[in-house]
Amino acid sequence: MAATTLHDFAAGETDRGPFIPTNRSNNPKAGQWTNRMSHNMIADYKRFLMTDGEGIRCSLYVSGCPFHCVECYNKSIWDFQAGHEYNDALEAQIMDDLSQSYVQGITFLGGEPLLNTGVLLPLARKIRERFGHTKDIWCWTGYTWEELMRPGETQDKLDLLHEIDILVDGRYIKDLHDSLLQFRGSSNQRIIDVQKSFAAGEPVIWSKLHDQERFIPEIYGKDRAAGEGNDSISAE
Template structure:
């Protein structure tokens, strides 16, 4: 973890809307999806925010314990920062916290990429819940829990990887 940095667009110490339970949220910078109606448009730039050491991010997470139950990776696009988030996720799991990750990629695409990308494979095996799919403004609904549009799915990653099929969480 020494000398590793992450371009962070923002950090919420406490959130109830970015996953189940009280959690901290790390918003990373950089996204190539360019979804129309994106609520975090400024975070699409890979230069937005601050370059923060993983060590300092972990200290901030630890300062929010024992109140928080988990961490959410959001953005921007978290999967643009696979190595850094994998390192951070290992430390987060050692703290006993669960991990949610929002991504514009689909689970099916990620699963195919995991075969050739060892870092992605390691990261996905540390993530508990994946909210997948690009935000689609034509399918938005303000009453949806933990997602912005109906095409996005809330996926139990462990069960999905074990059963080799997408297992949707019923929340």
């Protein structure tokens, strides 16, 4: 299969965020991609996870992404028509799941959430109306914060951003892959406190950021070799 041709549609533009432009994905101009690309399709919905943000969460994966990051782990849902259409039954399930006291919040992933605002913006507003800020909203996006703040970007993206608590921004860049990163795949990506960033006028990193220093299997292996974690008692 031929390799995907990638483009920098904003060639010459500066200050687009860490490592942007990159030759490992498409790079859009402000407002080039919009919710009109969306078919309101959902690739997956997963309940009660601990991998897509802080605490126990529900995760909604929307379909469609034109960034086309090299070695994207969700390449199967680049197609905006993948999956099934968002519906009232799914929304009712999401609301019921979020009502559980042990669920901290919901995470929007994809695909590209900020190109599926027709689904996610009304949902986010309903979550705020019902739960206020007792449930938090996380979102992954291929856009950088700086790209979203550019003049000419579509208002619906900013409207959704105002409903979000934590944004994980930036393309996945395979050359910067690091398995020790918390909730990110490559080191250019940031975990941003959205509301503090709006107040500061610049990206503010999430205060609970804590990347690993060593692989857990490596730590475990060395501890076992040193005799730690061995609870067996030998007979004398």
